[in-house]
Amino acid sequence: MTASYSVLAKDNYTLKNVRLETGFITGNTGVTGTQTALFCVEIEAGKIKKLFPHDDQLTDAVDVKGLLMLPAFKDMHVHIDKTLYGLPWQALSPTRQTVADMIAYEQEIIPELLKTSTQRAEQLISLLQHYGTTFARTHFNVDTTSGLRSLENLQKALENKKNSFGAELVAFPQHGLYYTASAPLMQEAAQMEIVDFIGGLDPFSIDKNIEKAVDFTIQLATDNNKGIDIHLHDTGKEGIRTIEYLMEKTLENPQLQGRTYISHAFAVAQLQPKEAEQISEKLAEAKIGIVSSVPFRGSVMPIPILVKHGVEVLVGNDNVLDYWSTFGTGNMLQKANLIAQLYGWQTEFELSRTLGFATRNVLPLDKEGTVQWPKGGDHADLVLVNASCSAEAVSRMSEVVFWAYAGKLYQNKYIFPHGRNDLN
Ligand SMILES: [Zn+2]
Numbered sequence: 001m002t003a004s005y006s007v008l009a010k011d012n013y014t015l016k017n018v019r020l021e022t023g024f025i026t027g028n029t030g031v032t033g034t035q036t037a038l039f040c041v042e043i044e045a046g047k048i049k050k051l052f053p054h055d056d057q058l059t060d061a062v063d064v065k066g067l068l069m070l071p072a073f074k075d076m077h078v079h080i081d082k083t084l085y086g087l088p089w090q091a092l093s094p095t096r097q098t099v100a101d102m103i104a105y106e107q108e109i110i111p112e113l114l115k116t117s118t119q120r121a122e123q124l125i126s127l128l129q130h131y132g133t134t135f136a137r138t139h140f141n142v143d144t145t146s147g148l149r150s151l152e153n154l155q156k157a158l159e160n161k162k163n164s165f166g167a168e169l170v171a172f173p174q175h176g177l178y179y180t181a182s183a184p185l186m187q188e189a190a191q192m193e194i195v196d197f198i199g200g201l202d203p204f205s206i207d208k209n210i211e212k213a214v215d216f217t218i219q220l221a222t223d224n225n226k227g228i229d230i231h232l233h234d235t236g237k238e239g240i241r242t243i244e245y246l247m248e249k250t251l252e253n254p255q256l257q258g259r260t261y262i263s264h265a266f267a268v269a270q271l272q273p274k275e276a277e278q279i280s281e282k283l284a285e286a287k288i289g290i291v292s293s294v295p296f297r298g299s300v301m302p303i304p305i306l307v308k309h310g311v312e313v314l315v316g317n318d319n320v321l322d323y324w325s326t327f328g329t330g331n332m333l334q335k336a337n338l339i340a341q342l343y344g345w346q347t348e349f350e351l352s353r354t355l356g357f358a359t360r361n362v363l364p365l366d367k368e369g370t371v372q373w374p375k376g377g378d379h380a381d382l383v384l385v386n387a388s389c390s391a392e393a394v395s396r397m398s399e400v401v402f403w404a405y406a407g408k409l410y411q412n413k414y415i416f417p418h419g420r421n422d423l424n
Helices: 099-114 117-130 149-160 183-190 210-224 236-252 273-286 303-308 332-343 348-357 390-396
Strands: 002-009 013-027 030-044 047-053 068-071 073-078 133-141 166-172 195-201 227-232 260-264 288-292 313-315 382-385 400-405 408-416
Touching (some): 002 117, 073 117, 073 288, 133 195, 133 400, 166 183, 195 210, 210 236, 236 260, 236 273, 332 348, 348 390
Parallel strands (some): 073 133, 133 166, 227 260, 288 313
Antiparallel strands (some): 400 408
């Protein structure tokens, strides 16, 4: 299936009948509801120019008929470069159990996948957009099988989508730095302007040397003025040791603080609450963020503890239909919904806060109920959803009807079946 949309307005225009949150309704038990009102929103040169009360007399405005406007969604961990989205359905193979098994499989199939990966990357971006995501942090493979071709194909897709989608890129040594000899390729990728983050993969279990792999990653990031975002599936004491070593190095290199992330960090999910509190405190001190796809295979990430200690928690779909996982829907509201269900966040206030996991922490109202988004001058990256408030949007995974990226307004049309033979 692939998604379709049409351009509705560009450059300078006004939206009318826009529902915006204006405050919380409170009672004896705290927040009992969310107050909204209808506005006109003037867009100019990619930004929100001004907001004023709804005026039905404006005949040349785009009427969004009372839909709720929210900040556009951001997928902060996805692999757009190697999706199987668009190909026939295939569940995971029971024979591939470990990351090493997966690396061997990738070495086998990547040459064939690369022939058509640009097309599938664009289809996946369309799917994300359909659900109101206009920005992603995407990892791309840097390995001895694909070289830098995965990046080249991804760049083509992003170029074709540049009017409607933005991205930041992580150079990801999916086959290890040393497990296969990918370190020189990573050095090359790190020098490229388009690359924002240096990735990594399980320094203990894949590269067999935590210090050597982390030191190399730190060096690449500091030499080339990049951030870091490493995949860490390693659990137990080795997983924790990797996190501790990365924290130590980040504290030594202040320029990496606030731009260093650990994706998955499953080791943290195995900790007792007290240990999770301690590591959260240290992560906050080193300004290292955690990026999660919120999995729950018998253990659940302590997201509430991380957030309580001020650790930046980012969320992404990770794998939207590929040979690593088939469970990514591409819908960030679904991720927020999952978080709300997992942690029992079900009141109006709690649900309204949970929206932040879909928007990279941009919320219409602050904790006190004061409007903080949108404001004149904000980037016009927004969605218009069929909901009465943020809490409802999270709880009901409300439909996205319109979305705007850099001020250009698009209308979702429908999802249609696509040709299923593009790899044959
Ligand atoms: Zn990943």
